Amino acid sequence: MSESSNIKRTIFRTLVAIGIIVWCAFTLNTGLYVDENGLLTIYKGIYQGQHMFTDSWESLQTGGFLAWPLLALYYQVLSPLFLSVGINIGLVLYMRIVYMVVRGLIALYLFYTIKNTKYENSAYYAALFYFMFVVTWKNFSYKSYCEMAVMMIICFMIRYYETEKVRYFVLMGIACCVGILGYPTMIIMAVFIGCAIIFGMYQGQVPGKALVAFVITCLVIGGAFILYLHLTSGLPQAISELQFLGDQDYEESVAVRLGKLLLSYAALAVVAYFPIVVINLIRKARYFSEYAEAVILTIYWVAFLVGICLLKWDGVSNSRFVYACIILFFWLPYFLREKEKSSYTRIGAYNNTLGNDKGILWMMFTVSVAAQLIWCVSTNQDISVPGHMSVYAVIAVLIIAADDEMEMIGLVRFVIAAATFFLCFWVAEGNGGYSDVTKERWIVTEGELKGIALLPEDYMANQSVYNLVSQYVGEDDYLLVAFGSNSTGYLNSVAHQGTYSVYARTQKNTKLLDYYTLHPENMADYVLIDQSNVKYEAFREGETGLFLLNTYTKEIATDGNFVLLGRGDAQ
16 A cells, blocks of 8 residues: 555544544433443442441442542542532543543553554554443443453553563553452453463463462452451451342342353354355355455344344344344454465465464453353343453454455444444433433533433433432431432432442342341431332332331422431431
8 A cells, every 4th residue: 555545544544533532522421321320329439438348238349449549539629620610520420531531541552552463454443443342331330340451451461472571461460450359250360361371381482470470469459458458347347248248139040140141142153153154155165255255244244233223223222232242253263263375365364474463363362252251150131241241352353354454344344333333322321222312411510410411301300319418418427219220319419328239129128127237327317219210119018118118207308209208216
């Protein structure tokens, strides 16, 4: 390609990237997803002084250790500053901005990493796709902490391959600990990496000091966290209450849930390899070019994505995109296979001197497999949750596809276009399903949702909640929000959280009563109830709901569908 063509391509790619970033920034304040509210509430509780594993029984609370510096910066410095100069940014929008900045920095490092390999022509597409592949919602969560940590681990692995500097194993250890703190089940990833290092040592590719550097880093960070627990919660007390962590309402065992997920993967594998099997059967009878194969696979992938979206249009969410990404995940080994030599370049047909470069892509696939299996073990949701970890295999597909622009560039462009839709047009909102940026929304001007554009009904609900908790609940009080993840009561309140988890199922079980028995000092002074919530009738009839309604008999105030109750024995 001529120098002038390279310049034009660089300018065009830069303009596309700038356009996506500007549009992302423009729509960053749109909508509020129920779990975004829930996770921020959990992290805020840790910042407010909740002792891990004792004051909180939420299994995802360790992410608050990572979010604490950001929350401290916001509450102690930025929030007063924003208020004084009239900047309409609350906690939610602030955290989204920081999240996208961090994501952008990781994308830049991925670009730099790939640019220094044989696949330098693919660095742009890899980084752009990664930036746009937001895990469900644009904010920090246990999902995004893990996903970003694993991406950094992969980058450090590649950088070690390029430089052979042991310091990258120290960085791997740090990234691994970030993933573990974000989601404790990711400790399995640390074991996996350790085994990979030992295997590399056996192969003579990795020195023994690499394992030492990785293990010591993990132990130092883990030791610091244990010391933090001891100084705050007290290790004996924290350990004694570990039994209460998690969701006691799982109706199926881990083995059953894992089996169902693996069956889902098997079904998608059949869907993924159907066109490949047909193409190779035809190829046994007659010539079938690589270009024709690329066109067929591209059309098949686009048809699959469009088809699963059209099956239930009002239920479209980024989970549909994840299903399509899993198809690419299954295609990666096929693209990396050894092929017969021919007069033109084929995907996966590299000479011996580039064997290690292909090894980088196999490493990305292996890490993706490990990450998905780890998530399969711990999730109670469908395949779309562990499927998010297919992102690394998708990036590998884009790398090899973009490296051969004559054959697979069409697939690359369609994948980028799909990612653009789910980043810039589709909105994670409410309990999920389809929503987009074109819907009417009102911008919040008070509380921790300042600057967020909500649907009219969500805006009114948030305003009612803010009015009640800001006027009647103080910073020394304890607040319980029934159906807490479905309303913004905790985020908008300065009070302590009078519950073991924002996800407390007050309408379904008695775990809250157990919590109050063990920790009467954390019992709520006020209860905020959304009487329009679909769970309200079950709440009124359940043991926990009856206890709360019989204990908190003093109606403090109402606003819209919300009522704030105080203890009947309060003076």
